[in-house]
Amino acid sequence: MFPVERPRRLRQTEALRAMVRETHLAVDQLIYPLFVRPGQGVKHPVTSMPGVYQWSPDTLVEEVGRAREVGVNRFLLFGVPSHKDAVGSEAYDENGIVQVALRTLKRAYPDAVLIADLCLCEYTDHGHCGLIDPESQEVLNDPTLDLLARTAVVQAQAGADIVAPSDMMDGRVGAIRRALDGAGLNHTPILSYAVKYASAFYGPFREAAENAPQFGDRRSYQMDPANRREAAREAGLDVAEGADLLLVKPALPYLDVLADVAAASPVPVGAYQVSGEYAMIKAASLNGWLDEERTMMESLTAIRRAGAAFIVTYFAPEVGRRLRLG
Ligand code: PBG
Numbered sequence: 001m002f003p004v005e006r007p008r009r010l011r012q013t014e015a016l017r018a019m020v021r022e023t024h025l026a027v028d029q030l031i032y033p034l035f036v037r038p039g040q041g042v043k044h045p046v047t048s049m050p051g052v053y054q055w056s057p058d059t060l061v062e063e064v065g066r067a068r069e070v071g072v073n074r075f076l077l078f079g080v081p082s083h084k085d086a087v088g089s090e091a092y093d094e095n096g097i098v099q100v101a102l103r104t105l106k107r108a109y110p111d112a113v114l115i116a117d118l119c120l121c122e123y124t125d126h127g128h129c130g131l132i133d134p135e136s137q138e139v140l141n142d143p144t145l146d147l148l149a150r151t152a153v154v155q156a157q158a159g160a161d162i163v164a165p166s167d168m169m170d171g172r173v174g175a176i177r178r179a180l181d182g183a184g185l186n187h188t189p190i191l192s193y194a195v196k197y198a199s200a201f202y203g204p205f206r207e208a209a210e211n212a213p214q215f216g217d218r219r220s221y222q223m224d225p226a227n228r229r230e231a232a233r234e235a236g237l238d239v240a241e242g243a244d245l246l247l248v249k250p251a252l253p254y255l256d257v258l259a260d261v262a263a264a265s266p267v268p269v270g271a272y273q274v275s276g277e278y279a280m281i282k283a284a285s286l287n288g289w290l291d292e293e294r295t296m297m298e299s300l301t302a303i304r305r306a307g308a309a310f311i312v313t314y315f316a317p318e319v320g321r322r323l324r325l326g
Pocket residue numbers: 117119121129166167201202203204205218273274275276
Protein backbone atom coordinates (compact mmCIF):
# COMPACT_ATOMS: atom_id res chain seq x y z
CA MET A 1 0.00 0.00 0.00
CA PHE A 2 1.35 3.40 -0.95
CA PRO A 3 0.62 6.18 1.56
CA VAL A 4 -2.17 8.64 0.79
CA GLU A 5 -0.93 11.24 3.22
CA ARG A 6 2.24 12.81 1.81
CA PRO A 7 3.59 15.65 3.99
CA ARG A 8 6.58 15.75 1.66
CA ARG A 9 4.42 17.52 -0.97
CA LEU A 10 4.92 20.79 0.88
CA ARG A 11 8.68 20.33 1.22
CA GLN A 12 9.58 20.12 -2.43
CA THR A 13 10.97 23.59 -2.99
CA GLU A 14 12.22 26.42 -0.84
CA ALA A 15 9.35 28.58 -2.13
CA LEU A 16 6.82 26.06 -0.87
CA ARG A 17 8.63 25.51 2.42
CA ALA A 18 8.77 29.25 3.02
CA MET A 19 5.02 29.54 2.35
CA VAL A 20 4.13 27.16 5.19
CA ARG A 21 6.94 28.04 7.60
CA GLU A 22 5.57 28.63 11.11
CA THR A 23 8.47 30.38 12.79
CA HIS A 24 10.60 33.30 11.68
CA LEU A 25 13.73 34.78 13.09
CA ALA A 26 14.20 38.53 12.66
CA VAL A 27 16.99 40.81 13.75
CA ASP A 28 14.50 42.98 15.70
CA GLN A 29 14.00 40.07 18.10
CA LEU A 30 17.66 39.88 19.09
CA ILE A 31 19.38 41.43 22.08
CA TYR A 32 23.18 41.55 22.01
CA PRO A 33 24.91 41.18 25.43
CA LEU A 34 28.09 43.23 25.89
CA PHE A 35 30.72 43.44 28.62
CA VAL A 36 32.21 46.80 29.48
CA ARG A 37 35.20 47.60 31.67
CA PRO A 38 37.07 50.81 32.45
CA GLY A 39 39.90 51.97 30.22
CA GLN A 40 40.53 53.02 26.67
CA GLY A 41 41.12 51.04 23.52
CA VAL A 42 40.30 47.77 25.31
CA LYS A 43 39.28 44.68 23.32
CA HIS A 44 40.00 41.86 25.73
CA PRO A 45 39.05 38.40 24.43
CA VAL A 46 36.96 36.04 26.57
CA THR A 47 38.81 32.79 25.85
CA SER A 48 35.89 30.48 26.61
CA MET A 49 33.63 32.47 24.25
CA PRO A 50 35.45 32.96 20.91
CA GLY A 51 34.24 36.19 19.29
CA VAL A 52 33.19 37.76 22.61
CA TYR A 53 35.24 40.55 24.18
CA GLN A 54 35.34 42.90 27.13
CA TRP A 55 35.25 46.45 25.80
CA SER A 56 36.07 49.88 27.20
CA PRO A 57 33.47 52.61 26.62
CA ASP A 58 35.22 53.91 23.45
CA THR A 59 35.59 50.52 21.76
CA LEU A 60 32.09 49.60 22.94
CA VAL A 61 30.71 52.51 20.93
CA GLU A 62 32.49 51.09 17.86
CA GLU A 63 31.20 47.56 18.46
CA VAL A 64 27.64 48.82 18.90
CA GLY A 65 28.04 50.80 15.67
CA ARG A 66 29.12 47.64 13.81
CA ALA A 67 26.16 45.71 15.21
CA ARG A 68 23.76 48.47 14.16
CA GLU A 69 25.08 48.24 10.60
CA VAL A 70 23.62 44.73 10.38
CA GLY A 71 20.36 45.76 12.07
CA VAL A 72 21.08 44.74 15.67
CA ASN A 73 19.82 47.60 17.83
CA ARG A 74 19.06 46.15 21.28
CA PHE A 75 21.91 45.75 23.74
CA LEU A 76 22.26 44.24 27.22
CA LEU A 77 25.11 45.70 29.24
CA PHE A 78 27.20 43.97 31.90
CA GLY A 79 29.85 45.82 33.88
CA VAL A 80 33.28 44.53 34.82
CA PRO A 81 34.29 47.10 37.45
CA SER A 82 37.82 47.92 38.56
CA HIS A 83 36.71 47.98 42.19
CA LYS A 84 34.72 45.32 44.03
CA ASP A 85 33.61 45.36 47.66
CA ALA A 86 31.27 43.52 50.04
CA VAL A 87 28.26 45.69 49.14
CA GLY A 88 28.82 46.03 45.38
CA SER A 89 28.95 49.80 45.52
CA GLU A 90 30.02 50.34 41.90
CA ALA A 91 26.66 48.89 40.81
CA TYR A 92 24.83 51.96 42.14
CA ASP A 93 27.59 54.56 41.82
CA GLU A 94 26.66 57.26 39.30
CA ASN A 95 30.14 56.91 37.87
CA GLY A 96 30.12 53.11 37.86
CA ILE A 97 31.27 51.57 34.59
CA VAL A 98 27.80 50.62 33.33
CA GLN A 99 26.48 54.11 34.02
CA VAL A 100 29.43 55.63 32.13
CA ALA A 101 28.81 53.24 29.22
CA LEU A 102 25.07 54.01 29.21
CA ARG A 103 25.67 57.76 29.01
CA THR A 104 28.27 57.31 26.27
CA LEU A 105 26.10 55.01 24.17
CA LYS A 106 22.96 57.08 24.60
CA ARG A 107 24.81 60.14 23.35
CA ALA A 108 26.21 58.24 20.34
CA TYR A 109 23.02 56.35 19.43
CA PRO A 110 19.90 57.95 20.93
CA ASP A 111 17.60 55.45 19.18
CA ALA A 112 19.33 52.26 20.38
CA VAL A 113 17.53 50.19 23.02
CA LEU A 114 19.89 50.00 26.00
CA ILE A 115 19.13 47.36 28.62
CA ALA A 116 21.10 47.34 31.87
CA ASP A 117 21.63 44.00 33.58
CA LEU A 118 20.78 44.66 37.19
CA CYS A 119 22.65 42.50 39.67
CA LEU A 120 25.32 42.83 42.34
CA CYS A 121 27.44 39.77 41.51
CA GLU A 122 29.81 41.57 39.15
CA TYR A 123 30.41 44.22 41.81
CA THR A 124 30.73 42.22 45.04
CA ASP A 125 34.11 40.85 46.12
CA HIS A 126 32.40 37.60 47.19
CA GLY A 127 30.71 37.26 43.78
CA HIS A 128 27.19 36.63 45.09
CA CYS A 129 24.09 38.41 43.81
CA GLY A 130 23.15 39.81 47.23
CA LEU A 131 24.53 40.92 50.57
CA ILE A 132 26.09 38.23 52.76
CA ASP A 133 25.38 37.65 56.43
CA PRO A 134 28.90 37.62 57.91
CA GLU A 135 28.00 34.94 60.44
CA SER A 136 25.89 32.47 58.50
CA GLN A 137 27.34 33.28 55.02
CA GLU A 138 23.73 33.29 53.87
CA VAL A 139 22.71 35.51 50.93
CA LEU A 140 20.33 38.01 52.52
CA ASN A 141 17.15 38.73 50.63
CA ASP A 142 15.47 41.85 51.98
CA PRO A 143 18.55 44.01 52.67
CA THR A 144 19.62 43.35 49.08
CA LEU A 145 16.38 44.78 47.67
CA ASP A 146 17.26 48.37 48.63
CA LEU A 147 20.56 48.16 46.77
CA LEU A 148 18.94 46.67 43.68
CA ALA A 149 16.31 49.41 43.73
CA ARG A 150 19.01 52.09 44.01
CA THR A 151 20.91 50.51 41.13
CA ALA A 152 17.79 50.55 38.93
CA VAL A 153 17.26 54.28 39.50
CA VAL A 154 20.89 55.14 38.79
CA GLN A 155 20.90 53.01 35.63
CA ALA A 156 17.69 54.55 34.32
CA GLN A 157 18.97 58.05 35.06
CA ALA A 158 22.17 57.25 33.16
CA GLY A 159 20.19 56.27 30.06
CA ALA A 160 19.00 52.67 30.45
CA ASP A 161 15.80 52.24 28.43
CA ILE A 162 15.04 49.01 30.31
CA VAL A 163 16.40 47.57 33.56
CA ALA A 164 16.85 43.81 33.79
CA PRO A 165 17.12 42.31 37.29
CA SER A 166 18.97 38.95 37.17
CA ASP A 167 19.61 38.41 40.88
CA MET A 168 16.65 36.15 41.79
CA MET A 169 15.93 37.77 45.17
CA ASP A 170 12.27 37.44 46.16
CA GLY A 171 10.30 40.66 45.77
CA ARG A 172 12.88 42.59 43.77
CA VAL A 173 10.60 43.49 40.89
CA GLY A 174 8.16 45.21 43.26
CA ALA A 175 10.98 47.00 45.09
CA ILE A 176 12.51 48.19 41.81
CA ARG A 177 9.14 49.33 40.43
CA ARG A 178 8.42 51.40 43.56
CA ALA A 179 11.88 52.98 43.46
CA LEU A 180 11.65 53.85 39.76
CA ASP A 181 8.18 55.33 40.18
CA GLY A 182 9.34 57.26 43.26
CA ALA A 183 12.12 58.81 41.17
CA GLY A 184 9.73 59.84 38.39
CA LEU A 185 10.88 57.00 36.15
CA ASN A 186 7.49 55.39 35.71
CA HIS A 187 8.11 54.91 31.98
CA THR A 188 11.15 52.65 32.45
CA PRO A 189 10.16 49.01 31.79
CA ILE A 190 11.43 46.10 33.87
CA LEU A 191 12.66 43.02 32.04
CA SER A 192 12.74 40.42 34.77
CA TYR A 193 14.92 37.33 34.60
CA ALA A 194 11.91 35.70 36.23
CA VAL A 195 12.75 32.09 35.49
CA LYS A 196 16.45 31.65 36.00
CA TYR A 197 17.96 28.30 36.84
CA ALA A 198 21.13 27.52 38.82
CA SER A 199 22.82 26.32 35.63
CA ALA A 200 26.24 24.95 34.74
CA PHE A 201 25.70 26.58 31.33
CA TYR A 202 26.71 29.96 32.85
CA GLY A 203 30.31 28.67 33.14
CA PRO A 204 31.96 30.82 30.44
CA PHE A 205 30.07 33.93 31.62
CA ARG A 206 32.01 33.81 34.87
CA GLU A 207 35.17 34.50 32.89
CA ALA A 208 33.48 37.17 30.78
CA ALA A 209 31.94 39.07 33.72
CA GLU A 210 34.48 38.01 36.37
CA ASN A 211 31.65 37.22 38.80
CA ALA A 212 32.37 33.68 40.03
CA PRO A 213 31.12 33.16 43.60
CA GLN A 214 34.12 33.01 45.92
CA PHE A 215 32.40 30.42 48.13
CA GLY A 216 29.35 28.22 47.76
CA ASP A 217 27.08 28.46 44.73
CA ARG A 218 23.85 30.17 43.65
CA ARG A 219 21.48 27.32 44.43
CA SER A 220 19.88 29.08 47.39
CA TYR A 221 18.50 31.76 45.09
CA GLN A 222 18.44 30.47 41.50
CA MET A 223 15.99 27.73 40.52
CA ASP A 224 16.53 23.99 40.67
CA PRO A 225 17.02 22.66 37.10
CA ALA A 226 14.69 19.77 37.93
CA ASN A 227 11.66 22.03 38.41
CA ARG A 228 9.14 22.90 35.73
CA ARG A 229 5.96 23.91 37.59
CA GLU A 230 7.87 26.36 39.80
CA ALA A 231 8.44 28.50 36.68
CA ALA A 232 4.76 29.48 36.66
CA ARG A 233 5.04 30.63 40.26
CA GLU A 234 8.14 32.76 39.60
CA ALA A 235 6.65 34.26 36.44
CA GLY A 236 3.30 34.97 38.12
CA LEU A 237 4.91 36.75 41.05
CA ASP A 238 7.02 38.96 38.82
CA VAL A 239 4.06 39.94 36.67
CA ALA A 240 2.04 40.72 39.81
CA GLU A 241 4.91 42.90 41.06
CA GLY A 242 4.98 44.87 37.81
CA ALA A 243 7.37 43.15 35.40
CA ASP A 244 6.81 44.34 31.82
CA LEU A 245 8.82 41.59 30.16
CA LEU A 246 9.99 38.17 31.33
CA LEU A 247 13.08 36.16 30.54
CA VAL A 248 13.63 32.40 30.76
CA LYS A 249 17.25 31.34 31.16
CA PRO A 250 19.05 29.23 29.91
CA ALA A 251 17.18 28.67 26.66
CA LEU A 252 17.82 25.47 24.70
CA PRO A 253 17.93 23.03 27.66
CA TYR A 254 14.73 24.62 29.03
CA LEU A 255 12.42 24.78 26.00
CA ASP A 256 9.64 22.98 27.92
CA VAL A 257 9.74 25.68 30.59
CA LEU A 258 9.90 28.42 27.97
CA ALA A 259 6.86 27.00 26.16
CA ASP A 260 4.87 26.82 29.43
CA VAL A 261 5.73 30.36 30.49
CA ALA A 262 5.22 31.88 27.03
CA ALA A 263 1.80 30.23 26.71
CA ALA A 264 0.57 31.49 30.08
CA SER A 265 2.18 34.92 30.36
CA PRO A 266 0.20 38.13 29.84
CA VAL A 267 3.47 39.97 29.08
CA PRO A 268 6.06 39.22 26.36
CA VAL A 269 8.48 36.42 27.21
CA GLY A 270 12.03 36.13 25.94
CA ALA A 271 14.83 33.63 26.39
CA TYR A 272 18.55 33.96 27.08
CA GLN A 273 20.80 31.73 25.01
CA VAL A 274 23.55 31.74 27.64
CA SER A 275 27.33 31.64 27.49
CA GLY A 276 27.57 27.84 27.70
CA GLU A 277 25.09 27.36 24.87
CA TYR A 278 27.17 29.74 22.74
CA ALA A 279 30.46 28.12 23.77
CA MET A 280 29.24 24.61 22.89
CA ILE A 281 28.32 25.64 19.36
CA LYS A 282 31.54 27.63 18.91
CA ALA A 283 33.77 24.86 20.25
CA ALA A 284 32.21 22.15 18.13
CA SER A 285 32.30 24.26 14.98
CA LEU A 286 35.90 25.33 15.53
CA ASN A 287 36.69 21.60 15.64
CA GLY A 288 34.79 21.04 12.42
CA TRP A 289 32.22 18.89 14.24
CA LEU A 290 29.20 21.14 13.67
CA ASP A 291 28.31 23.65 10.98
CA GLU A 292 28.31 26.87 12.99
CA GLU A 293 25.88 28.87 10.91
CA ARG A 294 23.29 26.14 10.60
CA THR A 295 23.52 25.19 14.29
CA MET A 296 23.21 28.82 15.32
CA MET A 297 20.15 29.42 13.13
CA GLU A 298 18.50 26.14 14.11
CA SER A 299 18.95 26.65 17.85
CA LEU A 300 17.59 30.20 17.67
CA THR A 301 14.67 29.10 15.53
CA ALA A 302 13.91 26.36 18.08
CA ILE A 303 13.92 28.95 20.87
CA ARG A 304 11.49 31.09 18.86
CA ARG A 305 9.33 28.04 18.07
CA ALA A 306 9.01 27.29 21.80
CA GLY A 307 7.51 30.76 22.27
CA ALA A 308 10.27 33.32 22.79
CA ALA A 309 9.24 36.76 21.52
CA PHE A 310 12.84 37.94 21.78
CA ILE A 311 16.22 36.29 22.39
CA VAL A 312 19.34 37.44 24.17
CA THR A 313 22.24 35.95 22.22
CA TYR A 314 25.97 36.48 21.76
CA PHE A 315 25.37 35.46 18.13
CA ALA A 316 23.28 38.59 17.47
CA PRO A 317 25.69 40.32 15.03
CA GLU A 318 26.42 37.04 13.21
CA VAL A 319 22.68 36.43 12.80
CA GLY A 320 22.25 40.02 11.63
CA ARG A 321 24.89 39.48 8.94
CA ARG A 322 23.36 36.14 7.96
CA LEU A 323 19.83 37.56 7.67
CA ARG A 324 21.10 40.47 5.63
CA LEU A 325 22.62 38.08 3.11
CA GLY A 326 19.26 36.27 2.87
C1 PBG B 1 24.36 37.64 36.78
C2 PBG B 1 24.15 36.94 35.49
C3 PBG B 1 24.64 35.70 35.07
C4 PBG B 1 24.26 35.57 33.73
C5 PBG B 1 23.53 36.69 33.39
N1 PBG B 1 23.45 37.53 34.49
C6 PBG B 1 25.48 34.72 35.75
C7 PBG B 1 25.00 33.98 36.92
O1 PBG B 1 23.85 34.11 37.36
O2 PBG B 1 25.81 33.23 37.47
C8 PBG B 1 24.63 34.41 32.84
C9 PBG B 1 24.66 34.72 31.38
C10 PBG B 1 25.39 33.74 30.56
O3 PBG B 1 25.84 32.67 31.02
O4 PBG B 1 25.53 34.02 29.36
N2 PBG B 1 23.46 37.41 37.79
